[in-house]
Structures are given as structure tokens and as C-alpha cells.
Amino acid sequence: MSEAVTKAAEAKDQxxxxxxxxxxxxxxxxALILDAAEQVFATQGYRGATTAAIAEKAGLPxxxxxxxxxxxxxxxxxxxxxxxxxxxxxxxxxxxxxxxxVALADYxxxxxxxxxxxxxxxxxxxxxxxxxxxxTRDFLKNELRxxxxxxxxxxxxxxAAGRMESVDPVHLFSVIWAAxxxxxxxxxQVGALVGRRQLAAKDYDDAAETIVRMVLKGCxxxxxxx
Amino acid sequence: MSEAVTKAAEAKDQxxxxxxxxxxxxxxxxALILDAAEQVFATQGYRGATTAAIAEKAGLPxxxxxxxxxxxxxxxxxxxxxxxxxxxxxxxxxxxxxxxxVALADYxxxxxxxxxxxxxxxxxxxxxxxxxxxxTRDFLKNELRxxxxxxxxxxxxxxAAGRMESVDPVHLFSVIWAAxxxxxxxxxQVGALVGRRQLAAKDYDDAAETIVRMVLKGCxxxxxxx
DNA sequence: ATTAAAATTGACCAATTGGTCAGGTTTTGC
DNA sequence: GCAAAACCTGACCAATTGGTCAATTTTAAT
Numbered sequence: 478m479s480e481a482v483t484k485a486a487e488a489k490d491q492x493x494x495x496x497x498x499x500x501x502x503x504x505x506x507x508a509l510i511l512d513a514a515e516q517v518f519a520t521q522g523y524r525g526a527t528t529a530a531i532a533e534k535a536g537l538p539x540x541x542x543x544x545x546x547x548x549x550x551x552x553x554x555x556x557x558x559x560x561x562x563x564x565x566x567x568x569x570x571x572x573x574x575x576x577x578x579v580a581l582a583d584y585x586x587x588x589x590x591x592x593x594x595x596x597x598x599x600x601x602x603x604x605x606x607x608x609x610x611x612x613t614r615d616f617l618k619n620e621l622r623x624x625x626x627x628x629x630x631x632x633x634x635x636x637a638a639g640r641m642e643s644v645d646p647v648h649l650f651s652v653i654w655a656a657x658x659x660x661x662x663x664x665x666q667v668g669a670l671v672g673r674r675q676l677a678a679k680d681y682d683d684a685a686e687t688i689v690r691m692v693l694k695g696c697x698x699x700x701x702x703x
Numbered sequence: 704m705s706e707a708v709t710k711a712a713e714a715k716d717q718x719x720x721x722x723x724x725x726x727x728x729x730x731x732x733x734a735l736i737l738d739a740a741e742q743v744f745a746t747q748g749y750r751g752a753t754t755a756a757i758a759e760k761a762g763l764p765x766x767x768x769x770x771x772x773x774x775x776x777x778x779x780x781x782x783x784x785x786x787x788x789x790x791x792x793x794x795x796x797x798x799x800x801x802x803x804x805v806a807l808a809d810y811x812x813x814x815x816x817x818x819x820x821x822x823x824x825x826x827x828x829x830x831x832x833x834x835x836x837x838x839t840r841d842f843l844k845n846e847l848r849x850x851x852x853x854x855x856x857x858x859x860x861x862x863a864a865g866r867m868e869s870v871d872p873v874h875l876f877s878v879i880w881a882a883x884x885x886x887x888x889x890x891x892q893v894g895a896l897v898g899r900r901q902l903a904a905k906d907y908d909d910a911a912e913t914i915v916r917m918v919l920k921g922c923x924x925x926x927x928x929x
Numbered sequence: 930a931t932t933a934a935a936a937t938t939g940a941c942c943a944a945t946t947g948g949t950c951a952g953g954t955t956t957t958g959c
Numbered sequence: 960g961c962a963a964a965a966c967c968t969g970a971c972c973a974a975t976t977g978g979t980c981a982a983t984t985t986t987a988a989t
Contacts, residue, residue: 502956502966520834524751528947540949540968549947600833603888607826608746610891617895625896647896648913655885656878662829663881665836669843670851670873687874691921695913728936728986754977764938766979771936775977 507545509535514556519600523553523608554612557605560598561616564591568624573634577641578698582689585653589685592661593678599661625650642697649692656688733771735761740782745826749779749834780838783831786824787842790817794850799860803867804924808915811879815911818887819904825887851876868923875918882914 513534517526528549532539546552567587571580592599605613629646636643660667660681667684668676686702693700739760743752754775758765772778793813797806818825831839855872862869886893886907893910894902912928919926 500965506966522748522751522830522834525748526750527945529945538968539947540970541966543948544967547948603829603833604748606889606892607829608748610895614891614895617892621892622896622898645909645913647893648910651885651889651893651896651910652878652882652914652917655881655889659877659881663832663877665840666832666843666847667873667877669836669840670848670877672848683871684874684877687871687921688878691878691917694920695917726935732936753975755975765977766938766940767936769978770938773978 503545506535506537506541509537510542510545510552511556511559514552515559515597515601518553518556518604519597522604526553528552550612556601557612560602561613563595563598564602565620565624567591568628571628571631573631577635577696578693578700581653581692581696581698585657585689585692586685588653588657589660589681589688592657592659593676593681596661596664599658603658603662644696649696653688653692657685660684729771732761732763732767735763736768736771736778737782737785740778741785741823741827744779744782744830745823748830752779754778776838782827783838786828787839789821789824790828791846791850793817794854797854797857799857803861803922804919804926807879807918807922807924811883811915811918812911814879814883815886815907815914818883818885819902819907822887822890825884829884829888870922875922879914879918883911886910 510531513531514526516534517531521527521530526549528542529539531552532542535542542552546555567584570584570587605611610617625646628650632641632644632646632649635641660676664676667680668674671680673680690700690702736757739757740752742760743757747753747756752775754768755765757778758768761768768778772781793810796810796813831837836843851872854876858867858870858872858875861867886902890902893906894900897906899906916926916928
């Protein structure tokens, strides 16, 4: 038997429950394909990724990939939507009622956790941005922009209340995103600099603290090492 | 006549001097191809780039591209070497004799200038890192690592002399590189956030100042807006 | 003027690409 | 237990890929 069958079967067989609910095959196979697609798109980019490579990594025949997602582009959009769903929401930590230093520090640490746990997702997003956001432009101009505008109001309110110094919100978020995502996207570079093939938990923690320290102090807030 | 001839001719015809020195055709065409390759590799990634697209952008037949560079991979390496040659050296600003605040601020501003002036180069490098540095791993482990180690000694000396606070050098440089290169690689995202299709000079200047402010204050140095 | 070296390129190739489809098997709802 | 829906996939296709090559023209040095 091919690895495909083994892998697919494993997915739910572990504990024998709900092995046969209505759409369970669809759900399982779509997840299998999305997972494989994330890997291939992350390492090869959109044009470099082939549906054959995705199918092989998913353990399914290529025709099956097209059966579930139609075209390569539709599959790519599905992967991107998955990622964006994952990333949005972490900004909820930043509200006017909260403490600026705590909120920013928590947000940075949460973002760094994403870089450590889902580096492939970050890489797909990085590819998409570098390529000019062909599939994401509307999202950037609408959802993301208004989300940042909303959080900008919080920062302004904090500054007006003397709770922090005034900082350009777009550049503040850009620095936070750039610095945290760097540890996913440029993992291999940082790894070479610290002399380890793979980054250790400590590396991510140290990185997060360095970023927290710079951002807090840059905003005129107190920072104390944990 | 094809556009190729026109374009190629233009390259040196502007002022009629040294139109025919020994290797001038080789030099001109290699430059034409490297330029086109940088564009295509930056927007399509390694696998997504086609030699046909590069040839068309250079205004030359595809066979000519292979005449000068042999294979697609050799051309890619040539582009990367061009980029690395461009990037190295800016770190010279950081020496023990200099002032920490001035040296770091100058370095950040210089790096941001590169992001503005050569965004495509930055994008090719970003692609290469995301893909796992297949063609650059040795450079990272040797040249780059020892360069950073060298600069780490400068930072330690500054800290030991009480001229700045102690900061992990790898993470300091990572933050600086990530933040500055972000404005080249994620140009389209920042553009959407500031509501402009293309970033203006002011955007880059504001960004640089925000980064300088965070880095200097994060290192316990004084920062005064220019 | 000669000629060797350099440069040019249309035509070609085997391999790979995203995508299709007909005919099959399995699952599901009743 | 049965029909419809969902699922599966080997075989196929036109287009594109990186790369080659032989024949030709242009350039450089004597």
C-alpha cells in the first residue's frame, strides 16, 4: 500500500471515534492538502510550487487535489485565508483599558510564538508580500488598514493621557511585525549567526525580550527583564 | 529592428565615448542580463523565474542569456553575489573608536537607504533566505557570522566602557536588518497602511527615525529627533 | 585585408507544467 | 438494500520549461 493510504488512515484512526461522520473524508483530505500546500508554497513560492509536489506531500494523486480545490490559484487563496485567520485577533490585546507596556509586550511575545510554531505560514505570507500582494491587496487596503487605524486610536489615547510617548502607529507595527516575523522567515540566517542549525526555545525567548525592550523603551515605557 | 538592438545600443551611445573597448559588448550585455534577472528573481522567486522572462526583459534572445551565464543557477548565483557585494561594507561604520549612538543611527539610516534605492536586491535576498539559503549557506556560516562576531566585540567594548547598555548583538542586528529590509520586502503592505501606492521619501525617513529611536533607547543611548 | 575569437540566434529537444475527463469505487440517506 | 451523491484516479493534453547546437555575423588584432 502507498504511504498515502497509511497517512490518511492514521489521521483519524488513532482513537476510533467519529470515523464516519457525513463530510469527514472531505474535511480530512482538504486538511491534508492545505497542510502540504503550505509547506510547498512556503519553500517554493507561488510559481515555484507544483500541484504534483503538493499532491505527493499530501499522499494523494494529483487529480484528487484538483478535485477538492479546482485550480492551483484557488488552493493558494485557501492557504492564505487560513493564515490570515490565524494572524488576526492577536491585536485584541491592545485596548485603551489595558496597560501600554503590558499590552505591547504581550502582543510581541504572542507574535513571536506564532513565528516559532507556524514558520511556514509566515513564509507563505512573506512570499505573497514580496510578490506584490497580488492576492491580498484588497485585504491590506481594507481589513488590515482599518484594523491598524483602530489600534492607532488606542495608541493616541494612551499618548494623550501621558501613559506613553507618541509614536507613529504604522511604523511601530511595522517594526514589531518585521522583527518578529524575521525569526520565521530568516530562521536560517539567525540560525547561522547563533551557530545552531535550528533555533532553540531560548533563542526565540531572547529575541522576544530584545524586541520588547526596544519597543517599550522606544515608547518611553519602563522595561524590566523577566 | 527589435527593441533589443535599440536598448542595447542606447546603453553606451548617449555620449559617444569608449563605445568600442575590448570587452565592451560582454560587459554591457552581462549588466543588461543581471539587471533583468534581479527583477525577475525578485518578483517570481528562483523556481518561478524563467530564463525566457529574463531574456525578454533584457531585450535579448534566450540563447544569448545562456551564452553568457550558462545555466539559470549560475545566473542566480551571479545576482546574489552582486547583492552581497553591495550589502557588505556598510558595517564599517561600527568601530570601537566611534560614538555608539552616531554609529548605530548612521548604520540604520544607510540600511534604510538601500531598501529605498535597491528594493529588488533586498527581495531576491529575502527569497533566498525564505527558501532556506540553498545557495548562501556557506556565506552565512562563514563570512557573515565572523563579521557579526567582530562587530559583537565592538558592542561589548562599548558596554564595558559604560558607553551603552549590554545587548545581545545577534538579536540587535537581526532587529535592525528585519526592520529596515521590511520597507523593501513588504513595501506593498506598508504602502497600503499609509494609503499610498508607492512609499514617499518621507515614509522612509519617518521609518528610519522610528527605528533609530527604538534601537538607541533600547541600548540606553540618548535619542534626539533630527 | 586577413583571420581567429567573440557574439548571435532560430530551431530544436526532452522533461515538466496545470488542468481535464471518463469510468470506476465508496459513502450516504432513506 | 438501493439509488444518488460523493469520491477517486490513471491516462491524457497542450503549453511551457531549461538547455543545446550548428550555422552565421560581428569584432579585434595583426
